[in-house]
Amino acid sequence: MAMARSKKNQAIKTVGFYTGLIGLLTISLFPFFIMLMTSFKSTEEAVSTSPTLFPKEWTFKHFIDIFNPDIFPFLSYFKNSLVVSLTASGLAVLIAIFGAYALSRLKFMGRTTINASFYTVYMFSGILLVVPLFKIISGLGLYNTKTALIITMIVQTLPTAIFMLKSYFDTIPEDLEEAASIDGLNRIQIIFKIIIPLSLSGIISVFVYSFMVAWNDYLFASIFLSDSLNFTLPIGLNTLFSTPDYVWGRMMAASLITALPVVIMYSISDYFIKGGATEGGVKG
Template sequence: MASSKKNKISKTIGFYVALVGILGISLFPFFIMLMTSFKSSKEAVATNPTFFPKEWTFKHYVDIFNPDIFPYLAYFKNSLFVSITAALLAVGIGIFGAYALSKLKFKGRITINASFYTVYMFSGILLVVPLFKIISGLGLYDTKTSLIITMIVQTLPTAIFMLKSYFDTIPVDLEEAAMIDGLNRVQIIFHIIIPLSISGIISVFVYAFMIGWNDYLFASIFLSDSANFTLPIGLNALFSTPDYVWGRMMAASLVTALPVVIMYAISEHFIKGDATAGGVKG
């Protein structure tokens, strides 16, 4: 009995030691970025680097919000607009597409379901040429609309696949009872399917938002005017100019990562709350 208790304690200690080690390795680059963002330009590139700044400075954080040095807010607004719009459209279209594949019976449904797995076989680079020809043909090159369309193309298959998995767990009896009460298919989606799948919908929205927020490949191809640049392209442009310094780059990168971190934290809160509420109702 005592030996089994000791083994359990040793396993627990080993687990937490390993967890702390993995977290330390994963977070170490972010720690270096954070410390570098508070260092002076000379100290950031010193021959003998230090973990902590000798003299703390917030100058780099002030500089990135200076339009004469880096139009961060303009790029931030572009990224926010593209990411939120693309995520909302992907979720909106995905809800109806996933409901059709999950609840409706029609010819070819199984083939369409199976085709979603093929999306993971190809990388986004293979879509560049056909999308470029389509975007150019529509006269949308170098517009934020072109980037929104490409983000929807990138995220919609996964959005439909993920939402369908959630919709499959909703009993058909609920829909039959709703139809008896006089609800049509669209009303069922808004009054039953969406409320019961809110955690899945939030997960898909965050996924689509992150893809749009972090995209560099399509933004670098479909955007040429700096007024339309998103943050990944803007950061690359800053890195290629004489105004680039390591501290400023680290500060800009950290601030750019904040929206994703905040959105993930908020979505986790809603997902946990929805799961708890669902358990109580069940």
């Protein structure tokens, strides 16, 4: 009797859990569903006073229009965003690996203070960095260049990247490095042959985080870029609002495609973290 009651309670908890999960997912994904449906609606139906959940007549016109350079230079903005995001993420991860290793393994004066200072980063908004960064970028003659945005994104993501990787490096036994040192490896070789292979999942997570921040950035791109040839996608989408070519369906189509790289990055990182890409380092 007690066992039957226990199974019944467990079944109720399971049903309640999945019901709540489905409800949460529905609420979270509903705006994206509306965006998707709107992107397939005609211009008239998208702004109709009698809204419909699904398009009465499906159309791919908006997706075709955003790839028309005369309407919206999507590919140009996409290339700029990709260059900035990949370069900034790659450099941030590379610098963070060495910085995190130094804070995790080396003993030097001020290490505790530096470690504690990373927590203060979360106390301030990125808007506070605008003025000093603008003065630095202008002084270097880099205003209105993709290089300025890359430097800014590195500054934005590096503290968190170092903090995340240091926490990951702290979990790696130092005995492995001592054994490698006895075998004749120096610090640099230990980092590339021991630390990085064992930390691939953490490194990939940091890269995805940095990529997401750089890809979605609007604040710094709107300040440091003034030439439309250098615009990234968030700025390009904003300019589309101010043009005669602005329609809801076109905006939704452009927004959905803009979000795809981040979704793809998360999918790839999930594959490498859960798949066999990290097994070689653990077994070695």
